[in-house]
Amino acid sequence: MKTISILGCGWLGLPLAKSLLLKGYEVKGSTTSKSKLEVFKNVGILPFQIQLEAHQIIGTVEEFLNETNVLLIAIPPGLRKVNSTLEEMTFVNKVKTLIRFIEKSGIQKVLFVSSTSVFGDRFPIVEITEETIPNPDTESGKQLAIAETLLQSNPHFKTTVIRFGGLIGEDRNPINQLQHKTIPNPDAPINLIHQMDCIGIIETILAEEKWNEVYQASGINTLTRRAYYTAKAKELGIRNPIFEEKIASKGKHILSKKIEKELNYTFKVIK
Structure with a gap:
């Protein structure tokens, strides 16, 4: 039986863990909230309360990483600063601290959940592939x-990076904040x-043993922001959104051809 440790068993990590359990994996899950430990235990996840900080890790991280085949890192940066210097890079320092523990644990495979925000918006709008050099324009x-x-x-250890586009699900859509x-x-x-495709892609990477790779995934990318949000507002029965019309649009078109070709993965939610 393979053991997967999910660091950050939250909005994406928890349903992923439940799906992996059904496929016969043993799953360890971490949370910063004590109240979630019982939730994890009740569904069969081995629970750990772990707080990753810039220069230390609070909790039994050694036990969490011990005898683990794959470590999945699914912790968002959660940054609010807009002018951090290298010394103030909280998330980077957290990862550096974590790496020391990964090395000691002997884990050979890591899957890092990243984001297409490593590419900044551009004018004119360009297509982005895995070969495109990151040019982030936000702190995160x-x-x-x-x-x-x-x-x-x-x-x-071998690390595969998966860059997801904006995450949506049955209980999550950006129009609610806009x-x-x-x-x-x-x-x-x-x-x-969609959350469903995030889980499907991660499980395919695990099943196919695709390591030392970079993938990016955006299943809903054939519509403009205007078309998508207008249709979503109509679907939800809310007022039409207001758009910025005075400034020319900049952005990026995230292509997912590598996932479709190498993993033979077909997106389940495309609109």
Whole structure:
């Protein structure tokens, strides 16, 4: 039986863990919340309360990593600063601290959940493939790009990076946060991916043993932001969104051809 440790068993990690359990994996899951430990235990996940900080890890991280075949890192940067210096790079320092424990554990395979935010928006709008050099224009994107390099350049383990577009699901859609805001770049591609496809792609990478790779995934990317949000508002029965019309749209079109070709994966949600 293979054991997978999911660092950050939250909105994506928890349903992924449940799916992996059904496929016969043993799953360890980490959370920063004590109240979730019983939830994990009740569904068959081995629970761990772990707090990853810039220069230390609080909790039994050694036990969490011990006898693990694959470590899945699914912790978002959660940054709010806009002008951090290298010394202030909280998320990067967390990853550096984690790497020391990964090396000691002897784990050979790591799957890092990153984001297409490692690519900044551009004008004119361009197509982005895995060969495109990251050019982040946000603080979280910058730190994710550095974290990707730190993990993939480490000789002690193999790391596959999966860059997801904007995450959506049955209980999550960006239009809910944009109801009372003016939406910029209405003519840019939307670049979203459903939780169901995130799980499917991760499970395919695990099954196919695809390591030392970079994949990017955006299943909903054939519509503009204007078209998608207008249709979504109609579907949900809410008022039409307001778009920024005075400034030319910039953005990026995330292509997922490598996933479709190498993993033979077909996206389940494309609109």
